[in-house]
Amino acid sequence: MDEVLQKIKDGTCIPFLGMGVFTNTKATDGTQIPFDSDSMILALNNGRAMSERLMYEYSRAAMSLEQRKGREFIIQMTNHIFSSKEYELPAVYQWLKEFKPPYVIDTTMDDSLQKVYEEDVHCLITGISRITADYDRFIIYKFDPSSKEYTKIEKEALKTDAPILFKPMGSTKPEMNFIVSDADFVDWLTEAMGGYAMPNILKEYRKDKEYIFMGVDFSRDTFRMVANEITIGLKGGYSLINKDELTKKEDKFITTHNITNIKQDVDEFIK
Incomplete structure (x- = not known):
């Protein structure tokens, strides 16, 4: 576990978050935040x-x-x-806040990840779909902690000298852009397969990296495809799936991508 943690801290193992990180997250009114x-x-x-x-x-x-x-x-x-509802920062984000990795991929659609880095200069990349002006399916923002504001920047201006937060399925902030319906995913995945889902600098940065998949449901076709496109060239990594027996689809994805499954829930792993 210490080895995995060190890799996350130094950026050689990239956290990849899915909806499952909300499993134990309830709003202040007692309602459950969607987690699957x-x-x-x-x-x-x-x-x-x-x-x-x-x-x-x-x-x-x-x-x-x-x-x-x-x-x-x-x-x-x-x-x-x-x-619309208040809820505490889920455990995985509180954990990430302790060491703030240089690059995080987060397929949830809220703004918890942005709150982790709200005191730091960082770049945020959010996914977008069904646009006709360009092939690129992302928008890049730079955050100024002094003004607490995001400003759009061109992809050529993106550097890896500050943390990069990649939210491919969009986010509530700074603008409402979501990849949520079939038409959104078809459009996003089509352009992703053409190489237009992420800036070129990240395609270089991701080479020979490992990933730790936290709360990602590999039994669902769409999110296996999303994970596959974003992590092309991965060196391997880890998944957190606490099951006695994986489904055939989960097992195939994990095996073909050289991923080691750690049989723990996300919150259990963090503790």
Whole structure:
């Protein structure tokens, strides 16, 4: 464990966070913050389950809601889920705050990661989809801790001399951009396969790096594809999946990517 921690601190092992980091996170009113596909669907649909076909994965359910109510509804609803209630910074972010790794990938859609680095200069990259002006599916911001404001910068201005926070599925802040419905994911993944999902400097930086996957559900097709595209060229790494038996899809992804599974929950690993 000490070896893994040292690798995270020095940037040779990159934290890759998924929705599962919210498993033990409740808002001050006692409601659960969505931590997996099913709970995200219930949140998007006002607590009501949807048909079995739509319950397969939240992107599919979100696409159905978008077709009926419009894309703006999905954007506003996603923002409402993660912005309308107060909740303590989940344990994994409190842990990251202790040593602030130079590069973190976070596929959640709230602003917890930004709070970790709110006292430091850093760059934030958020995903974006379904735009026609450019192939790039990201926006880059630089944060000024003195003004507490983010300013957009060009990809050529991105450097690795300050921490980089990569939120490929978007975020509530500084602007509401979310990759949440099937149409969003199809567009983002298509451009990701063409090399347009992340700046070139990160494609160089990620070479020969390891990753530690925390709260990532490899049993879901969409997030295996997202993880695969972002970590191309990975050296291997670790996953935190506390199960007696992995699903075939989980086992295949872990095996083919030379990942060692640590049979612990995220919070247990941190402790």
